[in-house]
Amino acid sequence: MNSLNPVRWSSSDLEAFGALVQTRHFTRAAERCHLSQSAFSQKIRRLELAVGARLFERSTRQVSLTPEGEVLAQEVLRLEQELQQALGRLQALAGLQAGRVAVAALPSMAAVWLPELVAQWRQQHPQVQLTVHDTLAQGATALLREGRVDFALTAGGDLREFDTELLLTEPYWLVCPASHPLAARGPAGAHWADLGGEELIHLARSSSVRQQIERLDQPPTWRTSPLEVEHLATLAGLVRAGLGLSLVPALTLFHFKGPGLAAVPFQEPALTRPLVLARRKGQALSVAAQALRELLRQRLATPASALPPP
16 A cells, blocks of 8 residues: 655745746746746756646646646645635634624623623624623633633632632622611721621622632621522512621622612721632633723723722
8 A cells, every 4th residue: 555745835835836827937937936947947846746746738838737737726726715714714803803702700790890891892893792601600610611701700719720810809898777777887887896696698608709708717706697598689688678687799789779778888808809800721812802801901990880889
């Protein structure tokens, strides 16, 4: 069984072949490739030796393609067309005229930061598809790990497997029934000591809010409620009904507006929630993902866009 040796042609070899196909004239083809006629003729002979077949029929009056040369010419033309199409697609991606970008975000970050951001993105880059997944911390990191999103907006935790950048640090607030004595504290806020004997309702252990509180080296003086919920709307209803208090980060406060509820700053610097942008370690972001990250940074540079007032 005969084995074929791989043929290695350089871009200059393809250029010489194409020039001769187009001009059908050795002198003009050599001039186009900036070679002497003898050097050009030697290059064509080397190409023919490499493929093991004559590619051109030479005569004193004309140069024509052999049947094997015709096959090669058609293949080279197809490759050139595919290369031009690929370069066109790359130009569209680089110019944000095509492509897609996906992001995962905690529900609070998605609700406060992303609606206006998505509207601005669609106005500026209507041809680039933007997908948003709102999910809890574990879901966001799972999507990132699986490569289904370009980056995740999540709360600081054990993110050592990812590259992260801090976006901002978010304070916590104490939410309570409007009739509770702590509701009258106003800007003075509440402290750990104020929670002695109170019943605290926590979010589920899979939430970044719960994980942040449990990482604190703070001996509890409060009672932990047997009620444990996953959704902030449910938590707001339980607090409104007088079933307990809760500690929540600033971005979630829109859930606790309305009659029957009050929110006061929790003046304990140790309890804050770092909000970060996480991406797969060592992997570059696409042009579209970089543009979305920069747009987010610009919006967060305005305090009102980062942490709206309660």
